[in-house]
Each structure stands twice: as C-alpha cells, then as structure tokens.
Amino acid sequence: MALNILIGGAAGQGIDTTAAILEQLLKHAGYYVYATRDFMSRVRGGHNFILIRFGPDRITSHSDRIDCLVALNEESVQLHASQLADKGFILCDSSIPTDDSRAIHIEMTNTAKDLGNPRVFGSVAIGALLRLLSLDLVHIAETLKRHVPSSALDLNITAAEQGYDMVAPRLSEPAGDYRHYLTVSGNQALALGALASDVRFYAAYPMSPSTGIMEFLAEHGKDCDIVVEQAEDEIAAINMALGASFTGVRAMTGTSGGGFCLMVEALGLSGIAEIPLVVCDVQRPGPGTGLPTRTEQSDLRFVISAAQGEFPRMVIALRDQQDAYEQTIRAFRLAERYRIPVIILSDQYLADTTSTVEPFMLTKSAAEREANDNQDLADTTPKTSAFDNGYRNYQLTEDGITPRVYPGHPNYFAAADSDEHDELGHITESPEVRHQMMNKRMRKLDKLKTELQEPRLIGSPKCKTLLLGWGSLMGPLEEAIALLEKDHPGQVSALVFGDIFPLPVGQLQALAPQAKRLVHVEQNATGQLASLIRESTGISCHSGILKYDGRQLSGEEIVSRLKGEIIHE
Amino acid sequence: MSEKSSDKSTTNNDISTATFETFETAWCPGCGDHIILTCLKRALTELGKNPHDVLIVAGIGQAAKTPQYISANAFCGLHGRALPAAVAAKIANEDLTVVVNSGDGDSYGEGGNHFIHNIRRNVDIAHFVHDNQIYGLTKGQASPTSQTGHVTGVQVNGNINIPLNPMLLALAMGAGFVARGFTGDPEQLVALMKQAILFKGYALLDILQPCVSFNKINTFTDYKSRVTPLPDNYDRSDLNLALKTAQIFDDKIPTGILYSVEKPTYHAQQAALADGKSLVKRPFKLSAVKNVMEKLV
Numbered sequence: 047m048a049l050n051i052l053i054g055g056a057a058g059q060g061i062d063t064t065a066a067i068l069e070q071l072l073k074h075a076g077y078y079v080y081a082t083r084d085f086m087s088r089v090r091g092g093h094n095f096i097l098i099r100f101g102p103d104r105i106t107s108h109s110d111r112i113d114c115l116v117a118l119n120e121e122s123v124q125l126h127a128s129q130l131a132d133k134g135f136i137l138c139d140s141s142i143p144t145d146d147s148r149a150i151h152i153e154m155t156n157t158a159k160d161l162g163n164p165r166v167f168g169s170v171a172i173g174a175l176l177r178l179l180s181l182d183l184v185h186i187a188e189t190l191k192r193h194v195p196s197s198a199l200d201l202n203i204t205a206a207e208q209g210y211d212m213v214a215p216r217l218s219e220p221a222g223d224y225r226h227y228l229t230v231s232g233n234q235a236l237a238l239g240a241l242a243s244d245v246r247f248y249a250a251y252p253m254s255p256s257t258g259i260m261e262f263l264a265e266h267g268k269d270c271d272i273v274v275e276q277a278e279d280e281i282a283a284i285n286m287a288l289g290a291s292f293t294g295v296r297a298m299t300g301t302s303g304g305g306f307c308l309m310v311e312a313l314g315l316s317g318i319a320e321i322p323l324v325v326c327d328v329q330r331p332g333p334g335t336g337l338p339t340r341t342e343q344s345d346l347r348f349v350i351s352a353a354q355g356e357f358p359r360m361v362i363a364l365r366d367q368q369d370a371y372e373q374t375i376r377a378f379r380l381a382e383r384y385r386i387p388v389i390i391l392s393d394q395y396l397a398d399t400t401s402t403v404e405p406f407m408l409t410k411s412a413a414e415r416e417a418n419d420n421q422d423l424a425d426t427t428p429k430t431s432a433f434d435n436g437y438r439n440y441q442l443t444e445d446g447i448t449p450r451v452y453p454g455h456p457n458y459f460a461a462a463d464s465d466e467h468d469e470l471g472h473i474t475e476s477p478e479v480r481h482q483m484m485n486k487r488m489r490k491l492d493k494l495k496t497e498l499q500e501p502r503l504i505g506s507p508k509c510k511t512l513l514l515g516w517g518s519l520m521g522p523l524e525e526a527i528a529l530l531e532k533d534h535p536g537q538v539s540a541l542v543f544g545d546i547f548p549l550p551v552g553q554l555q556a557l558a559p560q561a562k563r564l565v566h567v568e569q570n571a572t573g574q575l576a577s578l579i580r581e582s583t584g585i586s587c588h589s590g591i592l593k594y595d596g597r598q599l600s601g602e603e604i605v606s607r608l609k610g611e612i613i614h615e
Numbered sequence: 616m617s618e619k620s621s622d623k624s625t626t627n628n629d630i631s632t633a634t635f636e637t638f639e640t641a642w643c644p645g646c647g648d649h650i651i652l653t654c655l656k657r658a659l660t661e662l663g664k665n666p667h668d669v670l671i672v673a674g675i676g677q678a679a680k681t682p683q684y685i686s687a688n689a690f691c692g693l694h695g696r697a698l699p700a701a702v703a704a705k706i707a708n709e710d711l712t713v714v715v716n717s718g719d720g721d722s723y724g725e726g727g728n729h730f731i732h733n734i735r736r737n738v739d740i741a742h743f744v745h746d747n748q749i750y751g752l753t754k755g756q757a758s759p760t761s762q763t764g765h766v767t768g769v770q771v772n773g774n775i776n777i778p779l780n781p782m783l784l785a786l787a788m789g790a791g792f793v794a795r796g797f798t799g800d801p802e803q804l805v806a807l808m809k810q811a812i813l814f815k816g817y818a819l820l821d822i823l824q825p826c827v828s829f830n831k832i833n834t835f836t837d838y839k840s841r842v843t844p845l846p847d848n849y850d851r852s853d854l855n856l857a858l859k860t861a862q863i864f865d866d867k868i869p870t871g872i873l874y875s876v877e878k879p880t881y882h883a884q885q886a887a888l889a890d891g892k893s894l895v896k897r898p899f900k901l902s903a904v905k906n907v908m909e910k911l912v
C-alpha cells in the first residue's frame with residue numbers, strides 16, 4: 047500500500063521546495079518515498095505539480111490516483127479533484143473557492159502574513175499535512191534547516207506548528223525502515239556515479255532536463271577537484287570533454303537531444319581518435335525544441351547511429367536511480383577500456399524523479415584506471431609490453447585496444463587524429479592502412495559484446511505475454527507486473543533493457559519463442575526498441591503500447607492499456 | 616636526425632627525443648606555412664621547452680596540419696574546434712605548453728564562436744592563426760578575412776562580405792595579448808611567438824601567410840609592400856592606441872604586439888584549480904565524494 051500526495055500550483059509558488067521538505071520528512075518518518083515532477087517550461091504562472099507517493103514498501107512508479115491534494119491555487123483543485131480517492135482530502139487556503147466536500151480549508155496565507163512573511167505559507171501547509179497524515183513534528187527543524195535560509199528558520203518552524211494545530215488526523219499509513227536511505231533524483235545519481243568514477247572535467251551547455259547534472263557537479267566541484275565548465279555551445283562542450291580526456295583525466299559532457307544534435311561530429315572524433323568519452327543524453331520530446339520539461343524515449347535510433355562514418359560505440363539506457371549511479375561508473379570504465387564514446391541515455395522522468403534508494407556502494411575501485419590506461423606521468427618505466435618496441439598511439443592489436451599515453455609522458459608523444467591515420471597517428475590515405483584501422487576499431491566491439499549485460503526479467507520466464515521495454519519504464523513495468531499478478535498470475539512478464547546498443551540478445555532469444563505475445567512498451571511514436579530488436583534478431587513484436595504526449599506511463603496505465611488491447615482478446 | 620625526415624615514426628618512438636624535429640610536409644613549395652613551422656620550432660627551442668611537455672592543437676585545414684609535422688604531443692581535432700579541445704587540455708594539465716596552430720577559416724569561421732568565448736575564458740594558451748585570407752585545403756573559397764571583391768570559384772562575382780578584423784574583434788572582447796606577424800619577417804615572428812607563449816592568458820597571434828596556390832591577390836609581394844612593424848616606442852598597454860592600430864589594414868598593415876596586458880587567467884580564478892596542481896596529477900578524493908553522498912541521506 048502507498049499514499050499519494052499531489053502538490054499543485056503555479057510556477058513561482060515554491061512547490062518544489064515544499065515537496066523537497068515533505069519528501070525528507072516522510073523519509074525521516076521511515077517511509078519509502080517516490081516523487082515525480084510535472085513542470086511546465088516557464089518561470090511564472092502555468093500549472094505545475096509534484097506527486098509524492100510514500101509507503102512502507104518499495105515504490106517504482108507514479109500513480110495518477112491521489113489521496114491528498116495540496117492545492118496552492120484554485121486551478122489545482124479544478125484539474126486534480128477528479129483524481130482524488132473517496133477517502134482523500136483537499137488541503138487548501140481558505141481563499142480558494144470550492145464546494146468539494148473533501149476540502150479542508152485552512153488559513154495558510156493569512157497565518158503567514160500574520161507571522162510577518164507571506165512566503166512561509168508553504169510551511170503552514172506542511173505542518174497541516176503532517177497532522178492530517180497522523181505524523182509528528184519531530185524532524186521539522188532539522189529538515190527545514192536544509193531548505194530555508196537560517197534567518198527564516200524559526201518563522202518557518204512556527205508556521206509549521208501553527209498549521210499542525212489547525213487540523214486533526216485523517217489518514218495513516220504504516221511506515222517502513224528507510225530512514226538511512228538516500229533521497230536522489232536520476233540526475234543526482236548519475237552525477238554521483240561520475241564523482242565516484244573520479245570525473246575531473248565536465249563541460250556542458252544548459253539544457254533541460256540535463257542541467258541538474260551540471261549543477262550538482264558544480265556544487266561539489268571545489269571539494270572534489272572537478273572543473274565544471276559552462277561551454278559556449280554543445281559543440282564546444284563535447285570538444286572540451288575530448289581535449290580534457292586526451293590529457294588523461296576522466297571527462298564527461300551531458301545534454302538533451304537538441305544539444306546532442308550539435309555534438310555528433312565530435313562523437314565520431316572520439317571514435318576515430320580513440321579518445322574515451324562519456325556523453326549523457328537526458329531525453330525530452332522532440333523534434334526541435336519539442337516539450338522542454340517533459341519526457342520521451344525517442345532518441346534511441348538517433349544516438350545509436352549519430353555521426354558520419356562507422357565506429358564502435360556503446361549506449362546504456364538508465365532504468366532507475368541505482369542504475370544511474372552504477373552504469374555511469376561502468377560507462378567511464380568501458381569508455382576507457384575500449385577508447386570509445388559511451389552514451390548514457392536518461393530521460394526527464396528519471397532525471398527529475400526523486401526516490402528513496404539504499405546508499406550507493408562507494409569504493410576506491412570505481413576511480414581506478416583501466417589497465418590499458420593506467421599511468422603515472424612521472425613514471426618512466428613502460429607499463430605494458432605494448433611499449434617494448436616503442437610506443438604507437440594506434441598500434442594494431444589483436445583485440446583492437448591500444449594502451450594510451452598522456453601528453454607529458456617523459457618518453458612518448460600522445461597523438462590524436464581525426465583524419466585517418468597510421469599506427470603513429472600520422473595522416474594517411476593508404477587503402478591498406480585504412481582497412482587495417484577500420485578493422486582495428488570495429489574489432490573492439492567483439493570484446494565489448496562479451497561484456498554486455500542482459501535485460502532484467504521481471505516476472506516468470508514462462509509467461510504468455512512478454513512486455514519489452516527499456517530505460518526509465520522499468521519502474522512502471524515492475525508495478526504493472528505486480529498489479530497483473532493478482533488477476534493473471536504468471537501470465538505477463540517484462541524484459542527491460544539497460545544495455546541497449548549493441549543490443550544484448552541472449553535472453554530475448556531464449557524467452558521470445560515461448561511467449562504467445564510480445565508487446566513493446568515505449569515512450570515514443572515509432573517503437574524504436576521494437577525496430578532495433580527486429581533488426582538485431584529478426585524477432586517482431588505483435589503489438590505495442592506507445593505514449594508520446596510527454597507524460598510517463600504509470601504502472602496502472604500500462605495495466606489498463608494492456609487489458610484493453612490484449613488480455614480481453 | 617635530418618631536418619626533414621619522411622618517416623615520423625623514427626623520431627616519434629625515439630625515447631631520447633628532446634629536440635623539436637620536423638617531418639616531410641604536404642604543403643606547396645613557397646607556402647608561408649613552412650616558415651611558420653620553422654619559426655614555431657625555433658620559438659619553442661629558444662624558450663627551452665621539452666617537446667614532451669608541449670601540446671600542439673589544430674582543427675582541420677592546411678595550417679591545421681602543423682601538429683603532424685613537429686615532434687611534440689599532437690591533437691588534430693575537427694574543423695573549427697581546436698580551441699575548445701586546447702583550453703580543456705590546458706585546464707586538465709596546466710603543466711603543458713599548449714599552442715593552437717590553425718587557419719583563418721578554422722579559427723574565425725567555423726570556430727568563430729569558440730574564438731569569441733575563449734577570449735573571455737582567458738585560459739593560458741597561445742593561438743597562432745595562419746591567416747592566408749582564403750580556404751586553402753578546400754581549394755580557394757573566401758574565408759572570413761578574405762578581402763572584399765576577391766573573386767573565387769564560389770564568390771564568382773567577388774566577395775561581397777565585410778572582412779572580419781581579428782585584431783579589433785579580439786581587443787573588443789578584452790583579449791590580453793593581440794599581435795600580428797608575417798611569414799616574410801621570421802625574426803619578428805619568432806619573437807612574437809615566444810612572447811605569446813610566455814604571456815599568461817589567451818594570446819592571439821594572427822600571422823599573414825601567403826597561400827601561393829589559391830590566393831593570387833594577397834601574395835608575398837603584396838604583404839611585403841604593406842607590412843609595417845610597430846615602432847619601438849609603441850605603448851602596448853594603451854588599449855585606445857591598440858584599437859586604433861587594429862583598424863589599419865590597407866596599404867599599411869601594422870605588425871608586432873598591438874596590445875599586451877595580463878589579466879586574471881582562468882586558472883587563477885577557477886576555484887577547483889586554486890591549489891595550483893594539475894588536475895591530472897591529483898589523487899582521487901574518496902572522502903569528499905563520501906561527504907557528498909552523506910548529504911543526501
């Protein structure tokens with residue numbers, strides 16, 4: 047079981063802060079908390095809301111059915127009252143006109159005014175909500191401390207206390223034991239993974255929904271020895287990341303689809319010059335400017351083929367916060383091991399969703415360099431046998447992987463070349479060398495393919511209907527399977543891809559023949575995963591559940607669409 | 616080692632290489648690029664630089680082949696994108712001497728946005744623009760600095776665009792070091808290169824470089840008759856004088872250092888670089904990352 051709070055209001059009303067405080071308080075109370083954000087691309091006005099779902103057990107999806115509607119304006123009542131459960135309530139200011147019998151009017155604005163600061167009305171609401179949820183005020187001071195300026199702390203505490211006294215308990219939910227877990231968004235988890243990987247340089251140009259990564263790294267740049275550079279454009283950002291990576295530091299850039307468009311030529315530079323690179327594309331709906339603050343999974347076909355020519359690359363789709371952390375670490379490793387670009391595909395839903403997660407594993411090993419890339423600039427003794435006869439930047443090797451040296455090495459020169467080159471990095475147009483170098487680079491994929499991670503199977507391998515999804519739909523699919531278990535036990539399972547290019551096909555090929563129906567579930571209009579699967583395996587899906595209105599499918603929505611389309615056939 | 620070796624490999628692998636070697640080039644005989652390469656080698660040698668601590672960065676073009684022809688660390692990136700790679704390399708490893716050698720098209724056209732914004736960044740690199748007022752590698756189209764009226768295979772009725780004035784633009788953007796040289800005066804060119812490299816901050820050196828194959832207007836003789844070295848008593852710290860001097864590009868082209876005033880560099884101002892140790896040489900800070908994670912509990 048879980049309860050669901052919706053906080054709705056206009057941009058500029060501070061619902062983000064109110065939600066962040068509530069999330070923290072709920073986690074302190076022991077709950078598992080899962081909060082999704084629905085924001086318009088504007089700074090004032092419009093309608094924004096945040097859904098905070100909490101309960102004693104793990105939660106992996108948002109839900110559109112709500113128990114508590116905290117309406118900071120009239121519009122929020124009008125738009126969301128229909129989603130309210132019968133036992134639910136609307137908490138709003140006394141000035142908001144509504145004859146809904148579930149409405150609880152309290153003096154938010156006037157109380158705040160009387161306290162001398164109209165901006166503390168959010169704290170009045172928080173206090174009241176805690177009481178309505180049968181919770182106490184034990185953690186209010188330490189939580190508010192993190193979110194409001196110290197000069198306004200006492201006032202906010204008083205506001206919360208007054209709000210608390212205005213109402214009586216209504217709902218109660220058993221708590222779990224998640225007090226010591228983290229509260230992180232997908233963007234933060236990704237940035238944490240980069241920090242754990244010893245990233246030293248991050249260049250980017252602001253673009254929703256990727257900017258949070260840059261902001262998080264910048265906040266900790268000084269303490270963690272990271273330079274975060276806001277580039278003049280995305281072309282600069284990726285070329286900067288390559289320049290930094292060339293010198294031997296771990297470097298990264300991040301953007302959304304539009305910025306990725308500008309980066310593609312340099313993606314190929316990483317490929318031919320064999321400079322390790324991690325690029326993150328936090329997807330939003332396109333084309334063009336699209337829906338800047340909303341979600342979609344429509345860049346898959348683009349990023350797997352972006353840039354002219356052919357070169358090895360890897361694309362990893364992030365499925366949840368845990369994945370965001372771990373796969374970012376793995377992305378740095380693989381980029382370095384194979385000297386290739388690794389693209390991390392996230393999306394707005396994951397990027398902006400905060401979830402309770404177990405503290406991430408943090409050890410020195412994530413920061414350790416790959417064997418082919420491990421060197422001390424002051425150390426003159428060659429580390430690998432590849433150096434025995436002198437160093438060659440692009441030496442032809444059996445697996446295609448050549449050890450790197452960094453500029454400043456006392457014995458050897460580092461060379462990067464975007465022209466086709468020989469083993470020394472010297473420009474060449476020899477057909478033989480071209481052939482050798484193309485083969486060398488593409489050969490790296492053979493070894494990379496042995497390291498691919500198979501998709502996660504949710505449910506029984508012996509299912510009638512197998513759902514195929516990728517990335518951030520994992521959570522909603524997990525909830526959908528759990529919901530379906532009740533009425534259709536063992537009938538529906540899901541396979542959710544994280545590694546997506548090259549596509550790991552083993553598990554799919556094993557399961558597909560047994561399933562009666564294959565249904566792809568994707569946040570795009572054309573079924574990009576389905577087409578990639580068809581191309582890689584010859585396996586075709588029977589139907590698809592697609593959504594491309596900028597809003598993520600919930601577990602419940604997947605179930606209802608699945609029932610409509612398939613189960614009742 | 617001979618002055619020109621046809622095989623870069625012999626020196627590229629030579630552990631004892633402590634001098635700057637050059638390799639057989641693919642430039643036309645008589646091209647100004649040869650002089651620039653020779654002067655670059657001389658400047659670096661006279662400054663006592665160890666080739667292993669030097670990184671030459673270029674985009675794509677004839678000028679941008681320079682890193683291919685000198686024994687030093689080399690980054691031949693994309694057309695127009697030399698500057699972002701170069702500044703980031705310097706940010707990551709400030710012990711490197713980073714020099715960009717690239718064309719006028721590469722630096723001011725395709726890379727124009729990076730030119731503008733890296734002046735603002737003021738990372739300590741030297742930027743040598745081989746300015747032949749033409750696109751050489753693509754066989755003779757107008758570049759941003761091509762003079763008005765210049766007829767090419769594309770500008771068939773003559774170039775109608777106002778030429779870009781790199782000196783004036785750099786000064787207007789607040790560049791600390793703005794200079795112009797000419798391949799016809801190698802002594803001056805070596806001196807300018809050395810000062811640009813020594814300058815703390817972004818240093819622009821625009822080098823008039825005749826393209827014998829595709830620019831039949833701005834020839835060696837043409838430049839020779841126009842270049843006028845700045846007088847010894849020229850005040851390099853006078854911005855107004857520099858702005859005035861930068862506007863002269865007619866029968867006279869002033870050469871020398873138009874402006875040289877150091878300002879706080881990127882490294883001096885970037886908090887994460889404050890302790891002065893190269894990023895690439897710093898150990899991983901596990902405890903700092905732990906702190907970050909703990910704040911999220």
Ligand SMILES: Cc1ncc(C[n+]2csc(CCOP(=O)(O)OP(=O)(O)O)c2C)c(N)n1
Pocket residue numbers: 675676677678679694717718719720721722745747749750751752753758
């Ligand atoms: C993205 C891209 N666009 C166009 C080109 C083709 N191109 C290569 S070099 C060049 C112009 C070179 O002119 P300049 O930078 O002045 O160098 P020069 O050859 O004159 O030394 C062009 C247009 C390219 N390589 N990449």
Ligand code: SF4
Pocket residue numbers: 641642643645646647648677678747751752825826827828829
């Ligand atoms: S084409 Fe022009 S710039 Fe290129 S090498 Fe020949 S003379 Fe020099």
Ligand SMILES: [Mg+2]
Pocket residue numbers: 718719720745746747748749750751758
């Ligand atoms: Mg040119």
